[in-house]
Amino acid sequence: MRFNQILRVNLSRNNLIAKQQYVPKHNPVLEEDIKRLQEFLMSKPNIVVLTGAGISTESGIPDYRSEGVGLYARTNHKPIQHMEFLRSADVRQRYWARNFVGWPSFSATVPNHTHYAVARFEREARIQAVVTQNVDRLHTKAGSKNVVELHGSGYVVKCLTCDYRIDRHEFQDILNSLNPEFRDAPDMVRPDGDVEIPVEYIKNFRIPPCPECGGNVKPEIVFFGDNVPRQRVDHVTEMIYNSDGLLVLGSSLLVFSGYRMVLQTKDLNLPLAIVNIGETRADRLADLKLSAKCGDVLPKLFNFKN
Incomplete structure (x- = not known):
């Protein structure tokens, strides 16, 4: 094997190991459980899929809560709070400095087998739509069309005061021009694109105001303590009402915005299936629960091979 081939193999192996470090310990999935989930989907062709951070860990994006490997277990990091961002210029400066450093890695993340499997199920009309709690846009990258x-x-x-919006890649170019000294800052990506960097990198970080009204800008992310927009909630509610059931992938359902979908599903007497490593808030409500890694399950359904 030539040197370049060996190098590519080693880089590929190291990349796989790096991605798997965020996946919690789990048991092998049983073939009979995969068949049960396949039967669930075949009997309910109009399923809504809800996905959480657990499906993106295999792409190298850590979640918050997983035992041993989640950010709460590995660091003292607490996610950005909505009101703190609104009230404090220092908090906004710290957040944007971290987000700026983490953006190249975060935006370069690619979908994994689960994302591609979900996109394929949509094309084959096995599912109705995907509702994701993730802000990484990996479902869209994988080819899913009907994504909430x-x-x-x-x-x-977006601007917090007016209707101004800008693509995050374009905004990165603006931040680059204002903060050239940040190019060598360390990088540790988080589920929301945030990172951990030393204080000395933060205190002089410059954030441009909204070019239209001079207001403050933030990512179009629902931070902790904020509410999902009412129109979006109503849209998801209508989707569940017109569905044949709900499939949850990679979510502990501890955040109410996702758990609310489960409650509505059961109020309508619709079936619920869950695939997640470890317990979830809705295990007692599930008609089918697989305690397994999504990447060990979804690609094997309907003889899918990526």
Whole structure:
């Protein structure tokens, strides 16, 4: 094997190991459980899929709560709070400095087998739509068309005062021009695109005001403590009402915006299936629960091979 081939193999292996470090410990999935989930989907062709951070860990984006590997377990990091962002210029400066440093890695993240499987199921009319709690846009990258980003997206920046919006890539160019000294800052990506960087990198970070009204800007993400827009909630409610049931992938359902979908599903006497490593808030309500890694399950359904 030539040197370049060996190098590519080693880089690929190292990349896989890096991505798997955020996946919690789990048991192998049983073939009979995969068959049960396949039967669930075959008997209910109009399913809504709800996805959480657990499906993106295999792409190298850590979640918050997983035992041993989530950000709460590995660091003292607490996610950005909506009211703190609104009230404090220092908080906004710290958030944007971290987001700026983490953006190249975060935006370069690629979908994994689960994202591609979900997109394929949509094309084959096995599912109705995807509602995701993630802001990483990996479902769209994988080819899913009918996607509702429940908590918004890290790929859009908006003004808090007026209707101004800008693509996050374009905003990165603006931040680059204002903060050239940040190019060598360390990088540790988080689920919301945030990172951990030293204080000395933060105190002089410059954030441009809205060019139209001079207001403050933020990613179009529903931060902790904020509410999902009413119109989006109503849209998801209508989707559940017109569905044959709900499939939850990679979510502990501890955040109410997702758990609310489960409650509505059961209020309508519709079936609920869950695939997640470890317990979830809705295990007692599930008609089918697989305690497994999504990447071990979804690609094997309907003989799918990516």
